[in-house]
Structure formats: C-alpha cells, structure tokens
Amino acid sequence: MKIVSLLLPLGMLLGAVTACEARTPQVVNQEVSVRLEPAQHELSGSSSVRFAAGTGAVEFRLSQGAEIRAVTCAGRPLPYRFTGGVLTAELPKSGAEPTLTIVYRARFNDPVADSPGASEDPSYGVSGTITGQGTFLGDSADWYPVPAQVPTRRTLTVTAPAGTEAVSFGRRVTRETRDGITRSTWQESHPVGALSLCAGPYRVEDRTVDGIELHSYLYPENAALSGRYLDAAERYLRFYSGLFGPYPFEKFAVVENFFQTGYGFPSFTLLGGAVLRLPFIIDTSFPHEIAHSWWGNAISIAPGSGNWCEGLVTYLADYYLKERRSAAEARDYREQLLIDFASLVSGDNDFPLTRFERRSDPSSRAIGYGKAAFVFHMMRSRIGDEAFFAGLRQVVRAHLYDSASWNDFADAFSKSSGKDQHAFLEQWLTRPGGPRLRLVEVVNRREKEGWSVAGRVVQDGADYPLDVPLRLEGEAGNVETRLALAGRSTPFRLVSKGEPRRVVLDPDAEVFRILTQEEIPATVNSVKGSRQLLGVRTANCRAGAQGFSDLLASFSQPGTQVVSEEEFNQGQFGDRDLVFCGVPRTRESLPRLPDGVQVDREGFTVAGEGYTGTDASLFLVLSRPGAAGRVSALYQPLSEAAAAQYGLKITHYGKYAELVFARGANRIKARLAVPESAAAVLFKR
Incomplete structure (x- = not known):
C-alpha cells in the first residue's frame, strides 16, 4: 500500500473505488x-x-474447456x-430485445482430496x-455462460439420472422423476452473483415457515x-430476521456435500457429511452460514473496498x-481473538483490513475474520446496541x-448514532496491526479516606485515540473506569476505600490490541504462526517421515526444516520454535510437562488415564523457558496409523495446548492459563 493512502479520509479511500453508476440492466432474462x-x-x-433493446457487443465467461455446439440469435447462427x-x-441491431442462445458441452472433474481437512483453502x-x-459446480467453475451483468430474472432447469436430485439458487418451481430422469427447475426473484449447483442421491424433506420454503x-x-x-434453520432465520429485516430469499436449504465444506450460498448452505454429524455444528457453523444469507449473499462486497463480510458474520454468529x-x-x-492474532500475525504477513479479500492461511484468517469481528464489537460498544443494529x-x-x-457501514453507523464514526473506523481499517499497550510507573498510596493508585498507560509504536477499560481490584471490591488515551502516554488515578490487590488494563478484552509475549499462552496456533519452525525426528517418531511432513504442512508450514535428534543435540537451533516427533532421548530437550x-x-498418561498400544496420539505445546515467545x-502418535488418522485434525484445535486423540475421536483438549503481563500490576502485601 502507498503511504499516501493512509492519510486519506475513509470516505475518499473507499468511496472512490466503490461508487456505482446507475444504469439500465442489459441482461433482461437468462434461462x-x-x-x-x-x-x-x-x-x-x-x-x-434476452438483452435490452439496443445492446451491441456481449460477453460471457464459460469454462475454457467447453465445446461450443452452437451460438444463435433469433434462430439464426x-x-x-x-x-x-x-x-x-455482436448482436444484430434491432428495435426488439434480442435473445442469444448458446449450446455447449463441458467436462468437470477437479480431484477431491481424500483428507482435505487440514487445508486453509475452504x-x-x-x-x-x-x-x-x-456434483459440485461452484460460481468460479463457469459451468454455464455467465454474462457480464447479473440478469434481472434467471431460471435454471437441471436433469440428471433418476434419483440424482439437484439444488441451486432461488425457489424450486418443479421437481419430478419420470422416464429414468430426475428434473428440477429453480427460479430467482432477485438474482445475485453467478450460479452454483449441487447434486447427489439425496433424500429430500420440505416444510414452510413464515412463507419461506x-x-x-x-x-x-x-x-x-x-x-x-x-x-434449527427455522430458529435462526427468525432470530436473524428480527435483527436485520426479512429473510432476502425465497427458500433456505441445508444441503450435504460429498466432501467436507462449509459454504453459504444465496438460499442454501452446503455442509460436508462429516461436518453435519458433528454435534456442535448446528449451533456454530450452521448459524454462521445462515447469517451469510444477508451478509455476503444478498449484499455482496463492493470491489476493491476490503472484505467486511467474514468479520461481520463471525461477529454476528x-x-x-x-x-x-x-x-x-x-x-x-x-480474548482468544487477541491471542490468535498475536500468535499468527507478524510484521511480514500483516496488512490492513481494506486489503483483506479472502483467507488463504492462518494469519489472513486472524486478520479478516478475527480483527474485523473485533472492529464491529468496538463499534457496538461505542454506539450501543440500538444504534448498532439500526445501522x-x-x-x-x-x-x-x-x-x-x-464506508457504507461507516455512513450507516454515523446516521444511527447521530455522531460521525468515519474517523474511528478509519484507524482500524487502514492501518495494519493495532495498539500496543502497557502499564508503567504504577504505585499505590495509603490516604486518609482509603487508597489511591496512579500510573500511566503507554502506547508503543503508533498511537490510537481510544477508550480503554481499567479495573482496580481490592478488598473493598472493584473500581472500574474507561481511560481516554491521548498520545503515547496517558496518566490515570483510581481511588479505593480498601487496600488494592491488582490493577488490570482492559480486563475483559473489550479493545483490540497486540498482546505482549508474556500474555500469549503456548497453543497450536503458536506453532502455526511461527516464523522459525524446526521439526525434530527422534528415534521414537512413529509418524514416518511423510506423516511428520504432512503434519507440518497442515500447520501452513510446508518446507519446514526437519533434522534428526542427533543433529538437534549439536546445539545449533536454540533460537527456533520446535516440534518433536516422538519422545527425545534427552528429556531436557523438552520443557517441564504440565501436571x-x-x-x-x-x-x-494424561489426567490419570494411560494410553498405550497403537490407537492414540498426543500433541502438547509448551513455552520454552529462557526463550521469550518460543x-x-x-x-507422539503411537503408530503410523494413528498419525494418519489424527495428525491432520490437530490444526483445527488452534487455541489448545494439550490434545489427546484415541478411539476415533478427540478425548482431551485443554488450554494453558494466560500468565500475568504488562497489562496487569499485582501489588505486594
């Protein structure tokens, strides 16, 4: 990004690239x-x-491997x-609305990975x-002629071998099986984007709720x-309709995919079979995809303005x-959003939210999903629930x-709150990173009527004008305030009737900030976010060389250097983050294990239960004493089969430090306590 762009007001920065000219739709109808x-x-x-009268040159996207059988207009080639x-x-000139017909054939056979679960690419x-x-035909497959403009009306008819049911956007107009063929027709009142299509040997169930199929x-x-x-669909559609307004499509369908996805399309969600069976999905990923019905589907992301959608849906679901x-x-x-950002994002992979398009690795997810969600949270805290949801x-x-x-959100929140919110949003959207805050020179003093605690909040690096909560904890209860930070150093004074025990900066994690190394517990995400990772294969490694490499790649760390235990013991790698495959002979190579x-x-053995044999795997992440931030x-998989079964699942448990898999599932997942830090001062008694 050019430095000058950071100096532009948010309205100029975003509005200039998102302004749309009003124009008459050129694509009247597509069948x-x-x-x-x-x-x-x-x-x-x-x-x-069918195009509007007077249309001349037209353009379509279509799979480049397609075979064009015919292109006609008014029945003529x-x-x-x-x-x-x-x-x-080039359409012939005519006073009527010309209709162009394309007949084609195309092949689609992208390979589906047997174990795709470790990929960051959804x-x-x-x-x-x-x-x-x-069948899965996404909107980027160009499986039908996609015009340069979304049609005003659109209808899709799909035929397939008997028993193969199809689903796409819009309302299901017809569905029948006859003469060895299953046919369905889908019609949209308000077409959005390019079509996606799914099909399979589905069992179909229907109901109608509040006029929605x-x-x-x-x-x-x-x-x-x-x-x-x-x-659940009925429950969440009613809930979100109450927050945002009426559901924007004719139907909502939950559709199973034959590989493991979690997609939200206009009017349906596509979930893999293994995902559907997870008991927590119905109250986590499922409402997330339903919220996408409004945010991302009915309202798309203006080109070049930054993807606000994933952060908003993460926040609302x-x-x-x-x-x-x-x-x-x-x-x-x-708090976990802050930990994830600090663990996964560093100077060489950070970027402002105005440049986020889609997640491609753990760090981009921490920015575009996590930081963006936090920005919406801070806006809601700033203007209140009524103004936030009205916006x-x-x-x-x-x-x-x-x-x-x-910029459209900044406009809406400004109007609903009665106060200009553009400058507040600008600092979070156009800058990478965030504020780095610490308490300094904190002292407590006994006074006639009680105790006073004074000190300063210091911002390291770029300063942000923001209000930060402060809490004084003590014998007489808690004293809380919000401190308006001004510049690099802001003094504070708190008074309590009882003896103070501790003063804490932002105790409930209400403000987005970059945590200090002391505040970040060791987690799987610490490994995924490492910039200097080393793999160490011990003689006890039962994953096999390929299995260990696959594990490291699943952490978005492909190409990580792997050495033998003997090479490691030569002492040349003390400044690296480490992953040991197998228990090292020299136990001092590992930090002290948790109780x-x-x-x-x-x-x-974990939590009193011993694991032996071949069907179990342990993954443990610990801070390295004497190596800050490492x-x-x-x-420790107990067999190569256990490594194959459980290894690629570990990456999905990013916030945990202690994981045990056995008997086909995760058995233990635990986090380490967040240590005291520069954001808290404990008074000695």
Whole structure:
C-alpha cells in the first residue's frame, strides 16, 4: 500500500473505488438448462439470454474447456469468438430485445482430496466436479455462460439420472422423476452473483415457515438429521430476521456435500457429511452460514473496498450467539481473538483490513475474520446496541441485492448514532496491526479516606485515540473506569476505600490490541504462526517421515526444516520454535510437562488415564523457558496409523495446548492459563 493512502479520509479511500453508476440492466432474462452425466464427468447445456433493446457487443465467461455446439440469435447462427474462457459476440441491431442462445458441452472433474481437512483453502482447490458420488459446480467453475451483468430474472432447469436430485439458487418451481430422469427447475426473484449447483442421491424433506420454503437435501446415511437441521434453520432465520429485516430469499436449504465444506450460498448452505454429524455444528457453523444469507449473499462486497463480510458474520454468529449464552463465553472468545492474532500475525504477513479479500492461511484468517469481528464489537460498544443494529438494518435497506463497502457501514453507523464514526473506523481499517499497550510507573498510596493508585498507560509504536477499560481490584471490591488515551502516554488515578490487590488494563478484552509475549499462552496456533519452525525426528517418531511432513504442512508450514535428534543435540537451533516427533532421548530437550502429563517411549498418561498400544496420539505445546515467545511441541502418535488418522485434525484445535486423540475421536483438549503481563500490576502485601 502507498503511504499516501493512509492519510486519506475513509470516505475518499473507499468511496472512490466503490461508487456505482446507475444504469439500465442489459441482461433482461437468462434461462439455463443443463443435463448432468456423472459417468462421463460431463454436462450438456444450453442458455438463452434476452438483452435490452439496443445492446451491441456481449460477453460471457464459460469454462475454457467447453465445446461450443452452437451460438444463435433469433434462430439464426451468430458469429462469435471463444478464447481463454471468454465468449464474445455482436448482436444484430434491432428495435426488439434480442435473445442469444448458446449450446455447449463441458467436462468437470477437479480431484477431491481424500483428507482435505487440514487445508486453509475452504474450496480445497475444487471449483467444479461431476461424479457418481456427487456434483459440485461452484460460481468460479463457469459451468454455464455467465454474462457480464447479473440478469434481472434467471431460471435454471437441471436433469440428471433418476434419483440424482439437484439444488441451486432461488425457489424450486418443479421437481419430478419420470422416464429414468430426475428434473428440477429453480427460479430467482432477485438474482445475485453467478450460479452454483449441487447434486447427489439425496433424500429430500420440505416444510414452510413464515412463507419461506425450507428444504433438506441429505445423503441417505444422514437423512435422519433432517428434522434437527430444519428446526434449527427455522430458529435462526427468525432470530436473524428480527435483527436485520426479512429473510432476502425465497427458500433456505441445508444441503450435504460429498466432501467436507462449509459454504453459504444465496438460499442454501452446503455442509460436508462429516461436518453435519458433528454435534456442535448446528449451533456454530450452521448459524454462521445462515447469517451469510444477508451478509455476503444478498449484499455482496463492493470491489476493491476490503472484505467486511467474514468479520461481520463471525461477529454476528460465532461471537454474538456465545454472548447471548454467557458473558464468560463471550469474554473468552474475545480474548482468544487477541491471542490468535498475536500468535499468527507478524510484521511480514500483516496488512490492513481494506486489503483483506479472502483467507488463504492462518494469519489472513486472524486478520479478516478475527480483527474485523473485533472492529464491529468496538463499534457496538461505542454506539450501543440500538444504534448498532439500526445501522445494520439501514445497510440492508440501502444495499439489498447490491454491494456495500466499509464506508457504507461507516455512513450507516454515523446516521444511527447521530455522531460521525468515519474517523474511528478509519484507524482500524487502514492501518495494519493495532495498539500496543502497557502499564508503567504504577504505585499505590495509603490516604486518609482509603487508597489511591496512579500510573500511566503507554502506547508503543503508533498511537490510537481510544477508550480503554481499567479495573482496580481490592478488598473493598472493584473500581472500574474507561481511560481516554491521548498520545503515547496517558496518566490515570483510581481511588479505593480498601487496600488494592491488582490493577488490570482492559480486563475483559473489550479493545483490540497486540498482546505482549508474556500474555500469549503456548497453543497450536503458536506453532502455526511461527516464523522459525524446526521439526525434530527422534528415534521414537512413529509418524514416518511423510506423516511428520504432512503434519507440518497442515500447520501452513510446508518446507519446514526437519533434522534428526542427533543433529538437534549439536546445539545449533536454540533460537527456533520446535516440534518433536516422538519422545527425545534427552528429556531436557523438552520443557517441564504440565501436571498430570507423563510421557515415555511406549505411551503417555494424561489426567490419570494411560494410553498405550497403537490407537492414540498426543500433541502438547509448551513455552520454552529462557526463550521469550518460543515454544516446544511434542507430537507422539503411537503408530503410523494413528498419525494418519489424527495428525491432520490437530490444526483445527488452534487455541489448545494439550490434545489427546484415541478411539476415533478427540478425548482431551485443554488450554494453558494466560500468565500475568504488562497489562496487569499485582501489588505486594
């Protein structure tokens, strides 16, 4: 980013690149018809597109491997050019609305990984695949002719071998099986984006709630889950409609994918079978995808303005539902966002939120999902619930079936709160990182009426104007205030009737800030965020060389140097973060193990339960004494089979330091206590 861009007001920075000119839609109507042929990984299709009168040159995206059978206008062949996945043609001049028809055939067979669970890429590299197991054709596969402009109306008809049910955007107009063919037609009142299509041997269940058609399309082995998911869909659709306004689509469907995804599309969500069966998904990932119905689907991200969508949905689903259940859960979630950012993001991979497009690795997720969610939390704390949710409803009213930018949210929150919020948002959106805060020169003094505590809050690096909570804990209870930081150093004074025990900066993690090394517990994310990771294979490593490499790659650390225990003991790697595969012979190579954890070369014991044999795996992350900010991890699968079964799951437990897998599942997941830090001062008595 150019330095000058940091000096621009937020409205200039974002508004200039997101302004849209009002214009008459050129694509009046599109009808798409495809026939799936799973045995050949192919589809045959045709699309008729009606344009506004006077339209001349037209352009479509279509899979560059497609075979064009015919391009016609008013039944007559039309010259066209098809190269590099782009089809262009010149419509004949006429006073009527011309209709162009494209007939084509295309093959889609992206390979689906057997064990995709460790990837940060939510698509696993699959944009389009047609198989006997299932069909997934995403909006980037260009599986039908995609015009340069979203049509005003759009209809899709899908035919497939009998028993293969299809799902796409819009309302299901027809569904039938006859003469060995299953056919369905889908029609959109308000088309958005490019179409996606899924198909498989689904069991289908339907219901209608508040005028919204609800469907489940699940494989036979998971069909019994239909009722639970439809009940949850009803519950969350009503909840979010109360917050944002009416649900923006004709239907909502929960659809099972044949590989493990968690997608939110306009009017349906696509979840992998293993994901569907996880008991917590129905109250975590599922509402997240439903919230995307408004944010990201009915309202898209304005090009070039930064992806606000993932942070907002993370806040409104993953976080807000926890807050409604428990203040303690909400505080833990906010604190974990700060820990994740500090563990995963450093100067060489940080960037401002205006540059976030999509997650590609753990650090980009910590920025675009975690930091952005925190920005929305701080805005809500700043203006209050009434103004915050009124601002969201205003964005929905103004931008439904269109796009929105960060600047549009700043406008809405300014209007709903009655106070300009652009400058506040600008500092969080246009700067990488965040404030670094610490308490200094803190002293307590006995006075006539009690005690006083004075000190300063110092900002290291760039300063942020913000209000930070302070809490004085003592015998007479807590004294709390919000300190308005001004510049690099801000003095404070708190008074208590009883003797103070501790003063804490931002005790409930209400402000986004960069934690100090002392505040960051060792976790799996500490390994994923390491800039200097070393793998050490001991003689006791039972993962195999490839299994250990796969583990390191799953942490987004491909190409990590791996040495033998003998090479490590030569003492050349003391400044690195370490992952030991197997128990080292020299036990001093590992930090002191937590209470209740014992390891030896044949197995391990955690929380009083011993694990031996072949079906178990331990992963333990510990801070390295004498090496500030460095960690040592112990990976101890008890067999190569255990490494293959459990190793790639570890990356999904980023906030934990102690993990045990056995008998096919995770058995123990534990975090280490967050230590005292520069953000807290404990008074000696």
